[in-house]
Amino acid sequence: MPEGYFGQYVTIGIFAIVGTVLVAATLQLSRLVRPNHPTTAKLTTYESGIDPIGHGWSQSNVRYYIFALLFVVFDVEAVFLFPWAIVFEELGTAAFVEMVIFIGILALALLYAVKKRVLEWL
Template sequence: MPDYFDRYAAVLALVLVGAAIVAGGLGANRLLRPHRPTAEKLTTYECGVDPVGDGWAQSYVRYYVFAYLYVVFAVDAVFLFPWATIFSAPGYGMTTLVEMFVFLGFLATGLVYAGKKGVLSWV
């Protein structure tokens, strides 16, 4: 049984060393950085421009749909890369090919649906 807990001790040691490296880096940054706060540095700004007006603004839901479509196609890429690597393995060729075309068919159906709803038009 001692060998079993020695493995956990090694993991714990690595976690402690990693935490010490991060803490050391943050501590060195705090000690070495210049700290000269001025009134201009402490003002609120957004993208380098002083904020004007009320903080509440309406945003189009369309932008969230674009973000959602991006996530869908990013997940598509996550599935396509492993598929491309296993496709050449013996015994997986036709099975993976059919599965991936079914998957791409679902994505194409969703893309056609989004196009018919007018979601993909930018303006």
């Protein structure tokens, strides 16, 4: 029975299942009515009409691994920020100053990344 505090999350879990079932059921329905005539040409990888050269899983340059690292830093900051945002009014100046220092350090890190020119998309 979905009740109480954790009951809310039971509802959300049930909706995740409902969404999954919806997609699966529609794909199944589509399977009943759609044609299925696979040919070799149809199953080749699409490369604007010409035969594919090499493999799709080729080495590729992930240009933004530094961005991704910075993202993790700032997303963790957000995790701290939300609880703070609710209570800082009661805690007063001390909590505010702490957050100023915290954000200041992160801003310095961002500035450092800009100065080191790692935030350039080559």
